[in-house]
Amino acid sequence: MAEPLLKVEGLTRYFDVSKPWLNRVIEREAKQWLTATADVSFEIARGETFALVGESGSGKSTIAKMIVGLLEPSAGRIVFDGQEMDFASGREMRALRKRFQMIFQDPFASLNPRWRVGDIIAEPIRTFGLMSGAEVGREVGRLLEVVGLGAADALKFPHEFSGGQRQRIAIARALSSKPEFIVCDEPTSALDVSVQAQILNLMRDLQDEFGLTYLLISHDLSVVRHMSNRIGVLYLGRLVEIADGRKLFSDPGHPYSRMLLDAVPDLTLSGRRRRQVEGEIPNPIDPPPGCAFHPRCPHAFDRCRAEIPQPKRRGTGEVACFAVEEGKI
Amino acid sequence: MPEPLLSVRDLVVEFPTRRGVLRAIDKVSFDIAEGEVLGMVGESGAGKSITGAAIIGLIEPPGRIAGGEIRLKGERIDSLSPETMRRVRGRRIGMVFQDPLTSLNPLYTVAQQLIETIRTHLDVSDKEARARAVALLDRVGIPAAARRIDDYPHHFSGGMRQRVVIALALCAEPELVIADEPTTALDVSVQAQIIDVLKEICAERGASVMLITHDMGVIAETADRVAVLYAGRLAEIGPVRDVIQAAEHPYTQGLMGSIPTLAQEHDRLVQIPGSMPRLNAIPPGCAFNPRCEQAFERCFRDRPEPLPRGGGRQVACWLYDRAGVAHG
Numbered sequence: 001m002a003e004p005l006l007k008v009e010g011l012t013r014y015f016d017v018s019k020p021w022l023n024r025v026i027e028r029e030a031k032q033w034l035t036a037t038a039d040v041s042f043e044i045a046r047g048e049t050f051a052l053v054g055e056s057g058s059g060k061s062t063i064a065k066m067i068v069g070l071l072e073p074s075a076g077r078i079v080f081d082g083q084e085m086d087f088a089s090g091r092e093m094r095a096l097r098k099r100f101q102m103i104f105q106d107p108f109a110s111l112n113p114r115w116r117v118g119d120i121i122a123e124p125i126r127t128f129g130l131m132s133g134a135e136v137g138r139e140v141g142r143l144l145e146v147v148g149l150g151a152a153d154a155l156k157f158p159h160e161f162s163g164g165q166r167q168r169i170a171i172a173r174a175l176s177s178k179p180e181f182i183v184c185d186e187p188t189s190a191l192d193v194s195v196q197a198q199i200l201n202l203m204r205d206l207q208d209e210f211g212l213t214y215l216l217i218s219h220d221l222s223v224v225r226h227m228s229n230r231i232g233v234l235y236l237g238r239l240v241e242i243a244d245g246r247k248l249f250s251d252p253g254h255p256y257s258r259m260l261l262d263a264v265p266d267l268t269l270s271g272r273r274r275r276q277v278e279g280e281i282p283n284p285i286d287p288p289p290g291c292a293f294h295p296r297c298p299h300a301f302d303r304c305r306a307e308i309p310q311p312k313r314r315g316t317g318e319v320a321c322f323a324v325e326e327g328k329i
Numbered sequence: 330m331p332e333p334l335l336s337v338r339d340l341v342v343e344f345p346t347r348r349g350v351l352r353a354i355d356k357v358s359f360d361i362a363e364g365e366v367l368g369m370v371g372e373s374g375a376g377k378s379i380t381g382a383a384i385i386g387l388i389e390p391p392g393r394i395a396g397g398e399i400r401l402k403g404e405r406i407d408s409l410s411p412e413t414m415r416r417v418r419g420r421r422i423g424m425v426f427q428d429p430l431t432s433l434n435p436l437y438t439v440a441q442q443l444i445e446t447i448r449t450h451l452d453v454s455d456k457e458a459r460a461r462a463v464a465l466l467d468r469v470g471i472p473a474a475a476r477r478i479d480d481y482p483h484h485f486s487g488g489m490r491q492r493v494v495i496a497l498a499l500c501a502e503p504e505l506v507i508a509d510e511p512t513t514a515l516d517v518s519v520q521a522q523i524i525d526v527l528k529e530i531c532a533e534r535g536a537s538v539m540l541i542t543h544d545m546g547v548i549a550e551t552a553d554r555v556a557v558l559y560a561g562r563l564a565e566i567g568p569v570r571d572v573i574q575a576a577e578h579p580y581t582q583g584l585m586g587s588i589p590t591l592a593q594e595h596d597r598l599v600q601i602p603g604s605m606p607r608l609n610a611i612p613p614g615c616a617f618n619p620r621c622e623q624a625f626e627r628c629f630r631d632r633p634e635p636l637p638r639g640g641g642r643q644v645a646c647w648l649y650d651r652a653g654v655a656h657g
Contacts, residue, residue, distance in 0.1 A: 055516035162604045163373075192372035192543065192605075197587035197598035204597070219517065226589035226598070249591055263517045265546025267573065267590055280488050280519055 003082060004043035005181060005213050006067070010076035011040040013062050017285060034285050036062040038237045049207070049214040051224040053260070054234030057281055060217045064185045067215065068102045069093055098128045101174035105186035107166035111158040117169055118154030124177040143172040147202060164195035171202065175210070185217045200227060221264050225249055233257050236284055236292040243317035253319035255297045255329070291322070299323040332403055333360035334537050335384070335505055341396035342383050351608040353379045355561045356397065361505065366528065366538040368552030368569065370545060372605055376561040377541045381507045385422050386414040401505070420450040423498030425527070427510035429490035432497070433482040439493055440478040443500055450501035465496045469526050488519035495527055499534065506531055509541045524551055545588055549573055554641070557581050560605055560616040563635055567642030577644045579621045615647065623648060
């Protein structure tokens with residue numbers, strides 16, 4: 001196999017959620033830590049779309065932020081194209097950052113309302129010193145056309161556009177530094193379905209045209225199924241399964257993946273009843289011991305309550321589950 | 330045919346602004362039968378929530394109902410005094426909103442809020458009201474209801490809070506429940522639980538439901554009939570199975586095609602070009618005509634009214650005029 005474009009090993013991030021020092025002393029409480037992401041490892045090959053799915057609080061966005069360098073990991077390493085990310089070295093990070101970009105969920109928050117669209121898109125070009133003078137303007141016009149808007153739109157302000165058009169602007173900005181890798185954090189969850197379809201189609205076309213690699217973060221399984229080659233399922237900060245897109249939907253391994261698939265509303269009216277899912281995601285400050293999913297898992301046994309399962313190979317993917325490991329399901 | 334529980338006829342809702350009057354709802358008509366679940370879908374700005382707000386008399390001024398009528402069991406409720414409407418709201422029509430934190434008061438315990446609502450509408454003692462509240466919380470699936478009833482809303486998780494809101498909407502035994510995006514703020518695994526609770530408990534009590542959502546999947550498994558709104562107008566209404574499997578209005582067809590599904594793999598999603606017009610820029614004729622691939626000359630001239638298509642179905646599209654024969 002060729003060298004993966006992105007490799008993540010043992011990625012972990014804690015957040016300090018303790019009360020202020022004085023309160024802790026008076027109330028005799030210890031420091032409290034929230035583990036947003038624990039020991040996450042995966043690889044993304046060049047040109048593929050890797051998706052991370054999970055419910056709120058599963059650590060999806062924390063991983064995305066660490067990969068683009070907006071958050072420093074507490075432990076673990078991120079290797080981009082053979083080069084390890086060194087958060088201490090500003091110069092190296094800057095050189096790397098040019099090669100990846102991010103598209104955020106809310107196009108109403110991610111575009112500066114006081115800037116003209118042209119300046120928003122030109123910012124990465126100017127920051128990285130890729131072009132100068134009149135060239136920049138021509139490039140902005142070209143990018144706007146690539147994402148299905150017009151070159152004349154560069155003079156407008158973000159509020160003159162609808163949600164879908166703003167997301168196109170955000171995509172044009174992400175493309176402007178000619179990146180190889182784009183992290184898309186819930187790119188369509190703020191949009192209506194008919195507009196979502198336009199954006200998803202556009203993202204696919206751009207991938208083919210520019211040979212982009214995507215990390216897609218989403219909670220919507222049908223979007224993930226439509227877009228990705230491989231999928232990682234997160235639960236409470238840990239990867240419970242990695243599988244090929246098709247495989248995950250035809251033959252999910254981990255009980256949580258099965259539960260997620262069962263919970264998707266059925267549009268085909270096959271009369272399939274959604275299976276009732278017991279309980280809710282536990283509090284990440286105080287996760288259950290052993291496998292974090294065991295209180296909701298129909299297959300849980302003693303070992304699940306005591307040990308944390310590690311990812312084990314299953315077919316072309318990986319599953320972290322004792323019941324699967326011991327052949328019980 | 331028995332009289333419908335709720336009947337909405339030619340409803341018009343307008344919002345005066347400095348630059349003229351905006352029509353958010355433009356002559357929408359539909360019925361909800363007793364015990365029926367009517368789904369209402371549409372994209373943001375289509376007027377789903379405003380239709381719900383108009384029914385319970387909560388249109389924010391300067392917005393107003395500018396035409397048409399709304400009847401609950403034959404009795405007009407769109408022109409009641411605020412005082413009388415307040416007794417209808419809560420007592421006869423319950424509401425579930427999208428965000429449970431905005432419909433619960435953070436400064437009162439769940440018990441205080443439920444008991445107050447029950448005693449406002451029903452003539453029962455404090456003790457009786459509390460017993461009812463506990464039974465209801467238990468019914469919507471809150472574990473240890475008798476103890477947790479004295480907790481504050483922030484003690485509950487998102488899914489549990491939405492259960493409390495459902496209990497609150499149902500505690501005065503309303504005939505109709507309007508649920509506006511009840512599961513949009515929740516995770517998928519919790520979403521299924523909430524939809525089930527809402528559906529079961531309304532069926533048990535014979536309450537009708539108007540379910541407002543943008544999620545066709547939720548409609549598919551919950552509703553009996555579905556109404557599709559576009560730019561404040563009714564595009565199509567009919568039994569859920571018919572509309573989902575054989576949509577007739579070009580907008581509904583495009584909408585259904587643009588939803589990625591788990592079942593099949595497609596290279597590209599069907600996409601409807603453009604986006605919904607703003608309320609101040611609705612084109613003459615059919616509001617969908619700029620985005621419709623099958624639009625012809627008449628669509629740009631006359632506005633189509635919903636045409637009956639048999640089987641309780643109505644479609645507002647000129648393609649189906651001429652006594653049901655589609656144009657080529």
